[in-house]
Amino acid sequence: xxxxxxxxxxxxxxxxxxxxxxxxxxxxxxxxxxxxxxxxxxxxxxxxxxxxxxxxxxxxxxxxxxxxxxxxxxxxxxxxxxxxxxxxxxxxxxxxxxxxxxxxxxxxxxxxxxxxxxxxxxxxxxxxxxxxxxxxxxxxxxxxxxxxxxxxxxxxxxxxxxxx
Amino acid sequence: xxxxxxxxxxxxxxxxxxxxxxxxxxxxxxxxxxxxxxxxxxxxxxxxxxxxxxxxxxxxxxxxxxxxxxxxxxxxxxxxxxxxxxxxxxxxxxxxxxxxxxxxxxxxxxxxxxxxxxxxxxxxxxxxxxxxxxxxxxxxxxxxxxxxxxxxxxxxxxxxxxxx
Amino acid sequence: xxxxxxxxxxxxxxxxxxxxxxxxxxxxxxxxxxxxxxxxxxxxxxxxxxxxxxxxxxxxxxxxxxxxxxxxxxxxxxxxxxxxxxxxxxxxxxxxxxxxxxxxxxxxxxxxxxxxxxxxxxxxxxxxxxxxxxxxxxxxxxxxxxxxxxxxxxxxxxxxxxxx
Numbered sequence: 160x161x162x163x164x165x166x167x168x169x170x171x172x173x174x175x176x177x178x179x180x181x182x183x184x185x186x187x188x189x190x191x192x193x194x195x196x197x198x199x200x201x202x203x204x205x206x207x208x209x210x211x212x213x214x215x216x217x218x219x220x221x222x223x224x225x226x227x228x229x230x231x232x233x234x235x236x237x238x239x240x241x242x243x244x245x246x247x248x249x250x251x252x253x254x255x256x257x258x259x260x261x262x263x264x265x266x267x268x269x270x271x272x273x274x275x276x277x278x279x280x281x282x283x284x285x286x287x288x289x290x291x292x293x294x295x296x297x298x299x300x301x302x303x304x305x306x307x308x309x310x311x312x313x314x315x316x317x318x319x320x321x322x323x
Numbered sequence: 324x325x326x327x328x329x330x331x332x333x334x335x336x337x338x339x340x341x342x343x344x345x346x347x348x349x350x351x352x353x354x355x356x357x358x359x360x361x362x363x364x365x366x367x368x369x370x371x372x373x374x375x376x377x378x379x380x381x382x383x384x385x386x387x388x389x390x391x392x393x394x395x396x397x398x399x400x401x402x403x404x405x406x407x408x409x410x411x412x413x414x415x416x417x418x419x420x421x422x423x424x425x426x427x428x429x430x431x432x433x434x435x436x437x438x439x440x441x442x443x444x445x446x447x448x449x450x451x452x453x454x455x456x457x458x459x460x461x462x463x464x465x466x467x468x469x470x471x472x473x474x475x476x477x478x479x480x481x482x483x484x485x486x487x
Numbered sequence: 488x489x490x491x492x493x494x495x496x497x498x499x500x501x502x503x504x505x506x507x508x509x510x511x512x513x514x515x516x517x518x519x520x521x522x523x524x525x526x527x528x529x530x531x532x533x534x535x536x537x538x539x540x541x542x543x544x545x546x547x548x549x550x551x552x553x554x555x556x557x558x559x560x561x562x563x564x565x566x567x568x569x570x571x572x573x574x575x576x577x578x579x580x581x582x583x584x585x586x587x588x589x590x591x592x593x594x595x596x597x598x599x600x601x602x603x604x605x606x607x608x609x610x611x612x613x614x615x616x617x618x619x620x621x622x623x624x625x626x627x628x629x630x631x632x633x634x635x636x637x638x639x640x641x642x643x644x645x646x647x648x649x650x651x
Contacts, residue, residue: 187383201497202532216577232576232582236570238550242442249436276570295568298476368548404566404606412600414600420526444606444623462624
């Protein structure tokens, strides 16, 4: 792990880090699992309950929330935002601020070898299949089949790259 | 407020913090007001002149700019970007860099109880009404009526969730 | 340059900083060039090989990757994400994690005086012409002519602002 005269890593004591994990500066991890050899860029937060497999790349400015599972070899671009609550609110019927348990977490799975392009937003309750590719700047609102390529807002199937 | 051996909070002396505000690491606040019990996540910047009401939740990676007012109980998802200048430029007619006063700030209001989904971008000069809901990944280019649900780029009205 | 009791700037020794550059907190720069009088906001990363001209404004939460050249006087809004690899993967055919050289960088040029609105994503291999304007929340998938205004996902030409 990176070491600096001034430590800018926030790694809670309950984080389970695999072997050979590489973390960059300005990272906030708590209550999560990070698999062997996975790399995590700057300005990334990974919440409690998130599970990140081995040999993933999580690029800068991304947010991996509670309820997200990334299998082995997943690529997450820069500025990718996961979510887990389709109808979030700050306060309840009594106008009091809602606590951590006052909503239903919608889990998301990104299967082995899939790639999510930079600047994408992924709604909660989604399955992204093995080796699927999500184009940069997409908003993923429904499941993505294995090996499919999707892009747009909302993300729809597109032709795969020539020669790929 | 959070305290750490290495302080990674940047709270300018002119910030007005309410009672019971919770701030996470890697936050940059200056010249703004934050209401009672509001929570602010990691990697958030709030600029001078922004006003955030009581019991709001501002999630990680979001940017609240000058000219933005959030009323009480507003939910801001992760990676939400406000803006206040529709035709920004770095330099002027003389090719010199423009100073802070060389543009017109377009104010935005997010009314009581509204929620803005993660990964959304909000243009300047917008009013988002009470209890309105902006879906994740939206680009909001015009006003949103109270209690409406909008989504997409540009954001358009959609059906509210069943049973909500 | 900003100085703080706790240093939260990461400026690698190989960065070439021009005269009068202004850097905010929580910035990560390595192997790049930054021109005279350019301003860089919080939570910004600039990768090796990126070249930023004089008198640019790079706003908070943005990511400037390898292969990007910004000419003089370019405005980059908040949360703007560049990319340089159209078909990224974390692992190769042998399931081992891919190294830094295992992909082809697609360079992007943003010409003199152009502005890119907040929350935009720019694909690799793009040329954005002189004084062009990219609207907030856009996904730029093809070249933008000089003086053009584009917006949307994918970004398409739109009418310029009245009186501009």
